[in-house]
Amino acid sequence: MQLMNEIPDTFWSLFRSVNRDIYIEALLCINEEYEYNNYFLTKEVCIQILSDMNAKKRFELQREENDTDFDMLETPSLRILNWLLRAGWLKRIEDYNTLVTNIVIPDYAAVMIDAFEKLNSEDASETDIYIQNVYATLYAFRNDPRASVGLLRTALVNTRRLNKALQDMLHNMNKFFAKLLQQDSYSGILREHLDSYVEEIVWKKYHILKTSDNFYIYKMDIKKCLREIRDDEAFIMKVQARSKMLGDNQDDVLDLLDLIERGFDDIEHRIANMDKEHTKYVRATVTRMNYLLSGETDTKGLVVQLLNKMSEEPEQMEEIITETGKRMNLSLLEILSEKSLYKRRKSRKDFISQLLPDETTGDLDKDDILRLNRIQMRFSKKQIEEFIENNMEDEVMDASKINIADEEEFEKLILAYDYSTRKNSRYMVLEEEPEMVEKDGYRYPALRFVKRRV
Template sequence: MTMKLFDVIPEGLFQLLSGPNKRIYAEALLLLFDHAQTERFGIRYEVMRDLLQEMLETYKELGDDLAVTDEEGQDAAPERDQLSLEDITRAQAGAVLRRLERLRWIGVETRSQFERFIVLPHYAIRIIGVLKELCDAKTVEYQRFAFLIYQSLTGDAAKHQPCSAVLGAADVSGQFRQELVSLYNNMKHHMEQVVRQTSIQDVLDHHFDHYKSQIIDKSYHRLKTSDHVARYRMQILNTVQMWLLDRDQLEEAALDGVTSGMFPSQEEAEHAVRQALFFIEDTFTGLEELFYQIDVRHNQYLRSSYDRARYLSQQNEGTDRQLARVLELIGKRHDAKDWGRLFALRQVRGVSEQSMFSPRRKRAPHQPDVHVKVDVPEDVLAELRSYNRERMRKAITRKKVDDYVLGRMGDRAEMEMEELAPQTAEQFIMLGYVYLYGSDGGSGFRIKRSETRRILEIGGYRFDGHTIVRKEGSGRR
């Protein structure tokens, strides 16, 4: 059952990240998340308040004047002139924790000895985890996703718990697709950033410090070389096809889904398993298009970076050169008449007919060439007819093959292929058509393949020694 978003998270949860102090609250959430990983059963309230106080003092030392307010919107430390820095930051740390509790980012429990502990709700843990992943540019191992999917579909889990194995493989496929789409969108984000740089040094810094380190080194280069998923792609697609074509295996997976309590009925379980297999197949079938679009986006970034650097170099070249010459002339104490050589005079022409945009001309209506009818001489027509009749006479049709085989068979119900042993190249070609038409079911005979493959070599020609059987209803020749 799918729930609505605000049935899971409380109202006003994201107000914390929209005010003037959103950065301090974001840092506080990440600090809470880090300590929640070690203090699994709750963080002591006093310990967390001391950690937040230390963080606020660091912000103060860096010159950030933060006004952390309490629930009622009043300053958490109103009498600032009478309090020390430690008292102010301690009051602000308490205000941060109270607001986190009021917006239900955290929960506060009072346990034995009246000691208070901070716990993170399940939705807060997941949301903060996603925010932390956005801040940490980690290396993505794309081949790991393909290996996990292949292992789920072919390993021991697929034999003992097939339903869970298929659904787990579909979840990993969704994560794999999401990572590739994120890489594609992240390239666009970096492309938009590089075109906003205002100096060549900023363009170079962005290219090498951001794009190369975060995109090329950690994702794109690995995806195109050592971490490429081509090693498992075809194996996964073949395995999915085997699952979809094996009715017994699908029923076994559906039964496992009902037995494990994942689905109420076998029909729903089988439908879910099929949809999961289709999703995996669609993911790995569409990888070529996704890789192509990622390459296109990467080339767009490189082009944008190059164009931006070239534009800035052209814009700044004249000014930088003129300033350098000014300083040089000032150092040499040249006369004022030499200063005229600093600035190049450019000729500016007035508006003329040649400089204005010329309107497009309407295309003239198409005038087709006059069709001239040329009569073909009768001797040429007669030659063409003779050639076509001869070509049709030599053409091998199904009727000719039927007449050839049934005529050699006579009144018999079957005969061996070696009786049609070819003596010429034309007969060998006819033998190929015997194999072809005897296997498609549309002729008066059929090929009965021998259980043990026999290769005959007669008259310098090699062919299979099968049996030709007359079909019921075909007339005897």
């Protein structure tokens, strides 16, 4: 709170000013030049920067409440500079040796200007920067003989920042759903999707996570590094001793490792939630397009419009129904049938029923019963578990990625699904609608097997 105590009361007047946008733009221009001049600017240079800014964008500076008639006679550049100095966003320092007035940016103002820059531009990818920082910090901690607990704290800070960046991405998805519902034309939805959602989310944020795979490139290496550090007790004791000698023994190494690992689990959950939101938005876009295309041509669209009309005018609902009944037969089967207004989702089919064609079969004879029993008893429980374990990658066995080379492998896959449905099974199938896979003459659903949580 030390910087908060230094902020003058006039500092917050910028957010209430009628020229707020102009002042923020001026601060960004001055700060850009400020960084490339050894953090040292004269008053004349600031006026020249503001003059160039005004020449490019032609701002219309309005009168402030505390402006005097004398202030109104000054040039726009000098008026902006004087106002920022009075408000405390800039600070004047007189150099009496050279008789020059220097302009500096106070520490508290620098923090706010940095926030303005982040709001004004999204050129840098935070997700890319932070995951690389975590990887580099942990690698340095593991291999640098001078490493201390401070490096682990730095890795934890960057892990939390990455989580925060992903959480912001997830929460900002709501505004795109709201914009989608506001569109009332096919071209408007297409423009909103391509110019807004694809540009801001897919290419700038979601694309970085899923296409460049920056998180997944470093994830396994980071987890391996954390595991090696945790297993090396001698190294941990040496780091603790070095940190204690340096007076930095506030945190325990194992506690920091637990927090970092927990942060990476949160990152994976948030990325999974981003996948769900992305899929949900694409489905909503397609549904909205289909509705606008067929809203006035089919019975379903007309009935939906009728229901919307009733909800908008509830006091005239009886009158609307009466008038509608005179012109439209509401008892038609096409209207009353649930298939017209609502399409019920199909229930999840059984695994075996997806493998076999839907056809009526007679009673099983003796040979068929013996063959089915032979498949059930051919492999033991241990063999089925070994089959699942051998085909797991990152603790997930994806049936679409394994190679079914013969009848034996195919039977093991069938029995693996049967085993996963039992209560005492060590594995379970993720709840989702799998697609069908056809490989090497075999056809089966792309199920994903994971270990069952106790």
